[in-house]
Amino acid sequence: MKAETRKDEIIKTAAKLFKEKGFSAVTMRDLASAMGMKAASLYNHIKSKQEILKEIIISLAEEFTHGLELIQKSDISSIQKIEEVVKLHVNITSQNTFGMASLNNDWMHLEEKLDYYLELRSNYEEELRQIIADGVKKGEIIDENIEIMLFSILSTLRSLYLWIPKKDYLNPEKLSQELSTVLVKGINKKID
Amino acid sequence: MKAETRKDEIIKTAAKLFKEKGFSAVTMRDLASAMGMKAASLYNHIKSKQEILKEIIISLAEEFTHGLELIQKSDISSIQKIEEVVKLHVNITSQNTFGMASLNNDWMHLEEKLDYYLELRSNYEEELRQIIADGVKKGEIIDENIEIMLFSILSTLRSLYLWIPKKDYLNPEKLSQELSTVLVKGINKKID
């Protein structure tokens, strides 16, 4: 754990503002004001507004990519892999709900790093699709439309940043477990 | 069905641009250019940039509110009500994926109509919460955390605007049905 630099503080503050109004609507003067300084002073620590966005998004995207790689390799069932993916999202999102807002809504403003981000994202979706497809083949997962199952799970996980701040009385472990139950078993009461 | 006015065309074009870059990043000159005219000419048809956003979002929000009211009143089971809510989202979203992007991401820029929108949204969530709670009480729905079930369903439905354009080979009826299956029954294969 290295100490938090002034740059880190700026990025964290920026992420908070970006979540409230979106990247484009936050000015460098807004950010400076939230930091208690003048806009020009920000440039002693960061290169550009773009760079802030890049730092927020790319580090998160790589965290997801790395996390999924570990899950993919591990020797567990498909359902268990999905449960681990739920944990991955809950953990990363719990630690950085502000950054997750940018990841979800402001990625299109990345410019130079846009292609790299899109590659990470489509690889991520493809790996998760593969986990589901394997589960169907092995008979662990129902033989329904794979795209719909993928979409449903991923939509829920990607929206966590909106809900976790409102329900922070639930700790990450309990949230992961209950969310897995709902996603895997559905909501209907089985008659058995 | 009344004829489409020039104003309607502007709003539709704006919604498309807003989906790509977000409300704040789209300039009136961008919009004018997409309409094949000069920025000043837009003001023959609309009052302000704000008004465009308001027209996009409020009409959609009211459509959802009205739709849910009808479902709420109808004399069907809780699970059937949820299936109808799925249909409601699939239908509205299929007809206006661009507008749904603004509804989800740009509502915070509504200004004068912001409070009204927030009221519609919290009422909507509360009514859906009530449908789920009723289902639990009647034994149709599992006795899990209601907030998590609500969150999971609503997150999936609110993200439809991102997925429907990619999967438009699925017609709304089939999509609604398969999505209901996944949301209600989950993804795991029951051993029976």
Place this chain on the structure above:
DNA sequence: CAAGTAAACTAACAACTGTTAGTTTTTTTA
């Protein structure tokens, strides 16, 4: 075809944008 209306135009505004250059103040280090 004349008159009225709808819809485009040009030109300009005041405010705001991200960013830079150069300078001063504060904090750390030797």
Place this chain on the structure above:
DNA sequence: TAAAAAAACTAACAGTTGTTAGTTTACTTG
């Protein structure tokens, strides 16, 4: 405590923003 480094400042820039005013062009209607 002097020197060095970090972090703030003021002033200003060139470009962009939403919007208005006034004018011209195109279409519709009596």
